[in-house]
Amino acid sequence: MFLAMNCPRCASEMKEHTLDAHMARTVVVDVCTPCQSLWLDVRENLQLTPGATLALFRVIGEQVAKPQRTGADTAKCPRCRGRLRKTQDMQRATKFEYLRCPNGHGRLMTFFDFLKEKDFVRPLTPHQVAELRKNIQTVNCSNCGAAIDLAHGSVCAHCGSPLSMLDLDQAETLVAQLREADRPGKPVDPALPLALARARREAEEAFAGLPKDDLWLEENLSFGLVGAGLTALVRLLKRES
Numbered sequence: 124m125f126l127a128m129n130c131p132r133c134a135s136e137m138k139e140h141t142l143d144a145h146m147a148r149t150v151v152v153d154v155c156t157p158c159q160s161l162w163l164d165v166r167e168n169l170q171l172t173p174g175a176t177l178a179l180f181r182v183i184g185e186q187v188a189k190p191q192r193t194g195a196d197t198a199k200c201p202r203c204r205g206r207l208r209k210t211q212d213m214q215r216a217t218k219f220e221y222l223r224c225p226n227g228h229g230r231l232m233t234f235f236d237f238l239k240e241k242d243f244v245r246p247l248t249p250h251q252v253a254e255l256r257k258n259i260q261t262v263n264c265s266n267c268g269a270a271i272d273l274a275h276g277s278v279c280a281h282c283g284s285p286l287s288m289l290d291l292d293q294a295e296t297l298v299a300q301l302r303e304a305d306r307p308g309k310p311v312d313p314a315l316p317l318a319l320a321r322a323r324r325e326a327e328e329a330f331a332g333l334p335k336d337d338l339w340l341e342e343n344l345s346f347g348l349v350g351a352g353l354t355a356l357v358r359l360l361k362r363e364s
Contacts, residue, residue: 128162130155131198131207131222131231133191137162140182142175152179156186158193161237162201164229168240176241183234184357187350190233190268195222202228214240235266235349239287243294244349246285252277255286262286265349289352 130137130153137153144150150170153162161179171179198207207222210230219239221232238244244265247255255262256273264271265288269281277286346354 128153128201130158130160131162131201132160132194133158134194140179142178143172144170144175145172150175154182154186156188157191159186159188159190159234161232161234162229163232164202165224165227167229180238180243180353181357183237184353187234187346187353189263189346189350190235190266198222198231200224200226200228202226207231212240214242217242217245233266234353238289238349238353243289244287245290246287247277247348251288252286263347263350265347268347286348288348294352 128137129135133155135155135157137155140152140154141149142152144167148170150164150167152167155161161183195207195209199205200207203224203226205225205228207230208225209220210223211218211220213219217239219232219236221230221236223230232240235244252273259273261270261272263269264279264282264284264286266284267279267282269279271277271279271286273286278284279286
């Protein structure tokens with residue numbers, strides 16, 4: 124049993140969330156709201172049940188804020204104090220990154236990269252960027268919080284992240300799939316990953332544009348496009364609870 128920790132990136136106190144894992148076990152995920160990060164001990168990410176994944180999405184959505192992250196180059200593992208190493212990976216065609224312990228104790232991920240790994244985030248198409256420019260001049264980067272001037276491009280000049288958003292059509296489909304997989308007494312369908320991938324493709328083909336309501340635009344300016352999508356996802360989860 125480990126004691127509660129301070130964030131390896133910004134030193135803020137992290138909050139523990141106990142979630143269900145496979146084989147009737149539990150895992151403890153540590154969440155840092157100021158720098159919008161998660162600490163996952165080794166293999167915890169793979170042990171989460173579908174219901175636990177939904178619960179973690181809700182935790183992230185309820186605590187979303189403008190990212191304020193520092194100290195990535197000096198962050199140390201909270202277990203062994205080894206220097207965390209920046210690591211890049213792929214989820215299908217989506218790149219994401221995290222800081223990993225050199226001794227295998229775990230990894231530190233931003234909310235943004237966790238959602239990218241779970242296939243909830245994708246870059247905007249040129250058409251969507253053009254539509255966004257009609258309503259907004261600048262928007263905060265969902266990765267680092269820096270302002271992106273849409274008149275000069277759709278890539279963050281500070282961290283290089285492309286302008287991305289939470290695919291709400293896909294999110295709604297995945298939430299329904301996860302809820303179905305997490306029904307009490309029902310084993311997880313081994314074909315679920317293929318079903319989720321198919322749902323993702325169908326949602327992308329059906330994606331027709333960007334939300335236009337004032338509340339959505341206000342949230343964009345505060346949290347970035349992914350943050351706005353997260354708040355909408357939390358409203359969806361609460362409505363279906």
